[in-house]
Amino acid sequence: MNSYERFAKVYDELMTDIPYDEYVEWIQTYAPIADNKNLLDIGCGTGTLALMLDQAGYAVSGVDLSEDMLAVASARMEMANAQIPLFAMSMDELDGFNELDVAIIPIDSINYVTDESAVIETLKRVFASLRAGGQLFFDVHSLFKMDDIFLTSPFTYDDGTITYIWHTAPGDYEHSVYHQMSFFVATENGLFERFDEEHFQRTFDPAQYVKWLKEIGFSEVFVTADWSIEAPEDESERVFIRAIK
Incomplete structure (x- = not known):
């Protein structure tokens, strides 16, 4: 995706x-x-x-x-x-x-x-x-955010309608991060729909x-x-x- x-x-x-x-x-x-x-x-x-x-x-x-x-x-x-x-x-x-x-x-x-x-x-x-x-x-x-803060995952969020679990790992390049996020979003029938996202970022x-x-x-x-x-x-x-x- x-x-x-x-x-x-x-x-x-x-x-x-x-x-x-x-x-x-x-x-x-x-x-x-x-x-x-x-x-x-x-x-x-x-x-x-x-x-x-x-x-x-x-x-x-x-x-x-x-x-x-x-x-x-x-x-x-x-x-x-x-x-x-x-x-x-x-x-x-x-x-x-x-x-x-x-x-x-x-x-x-x-x-x-x-x-x-x-x-x-x-x-x-x-x-x-x-x-x-x-x-x-x-x-x-910043380099600090990419190299230190992002790598303290997992991060979580839950407001009752949207929940996510966010894992990170060092990317292939210096000062880069791989983000893997699983989302759970409430639907009209009271159930939650799951979808996953993969993002990759790099800074200098x-x-x-x-x-x-x-x-x-x-x-x-x-x-x-x-x-x-x-x-x-x-x-x-x-x-x-x-x-x-």
Whole structure:
């Protein structure tokens, strides 16, 4: 089963701890709408952040590899009466976007691109899609989270409607993790339906991302951590990177 295939149905309920409003604030702080209108959400998933950015005033488009995620996103946009174009596309094959003011790859989406050359290609294609002065915003799991926190599994969750058991193991690459999750979702007849998901993520040292971005041609790169303006520390969990073309 492809990553996120059935997970799309329960994804939003399991992402309630993500402070999406802080992500919007991060973008608005450095790319105010008055000067930056066209925004592409790469790895938009079920469209939660894309819709929030649309409501904030950006002209948003979204791309995601998973058509299941996009189906959920499309229903969300229709319910909100939002006109947000959505495209099924792998981020390392990004094409058809030009003169963007802002591109984002949010909520560790780029960590699902596990081939190093594909990560570099993704950054190159984003660079080509931005206007001069346009900005890329993205976040990744830290080395500490990948190498230490994730490997303390199993993790469990149970809210009476959704239950999961989440096992992890070191991946084939340095700073990579294999995720195996078993979900039990309540159905209308009072029974639980089980499905399993296998995900694989990989991250790199923040300095490596900066090196790639500079080599590609980004003029300035800024690195912070954990929804703050502070530089990453040894036990930071999420690294935020902003690059200006």
